[in-house]
Amino acid sequence: MYLTSEAKKEIFKKHGGSETNTGSSEGQIALFTQRINHLTEHLKSNRKDYNTERSLVKLVGKRRSLLDYLIKTDIVRYRAIIKELGLRK
Numbered sequence: 001m002y003l004t005s006e007a008k009k010e011i012f013k014k015h016g017g018s019e020t021n022t023g024s025s026e027g028q029i030a031l032f033t034q035r036i037n038h039l040t041e042h043l044k045s046n047r048k049d050y051n052t053e054r055s056l057v058k059l060v061g062k063r064r065s066l067l068d069y070l071i072k073t074d075i076v077r078y079r080a081i082i083k084e085l086g087l088r089k
Helices: 005-016 025-045 050-073 075-085
Strands: none
Touching: 005 025, 025 050, 025 075, 050 075
């Protein structure tokens, strides 16, 4: 696996507040962003890997849904995570 459990804990600690807070929107968005970046690099060298391409599109949709939820509930947290991860709409 490309992402170890220690790396995941570090992501959740940095963005979600604690290592065990895996359900926070910010933590999940950060994890999805990490996975999206990994799959994007994979697809640059493997252009015909359509299963990975489909997985990438599904992950982007999940991340977009979480970002939409966050913008409805707390605009300050949304702006903070967008700025921190360098995302744009």
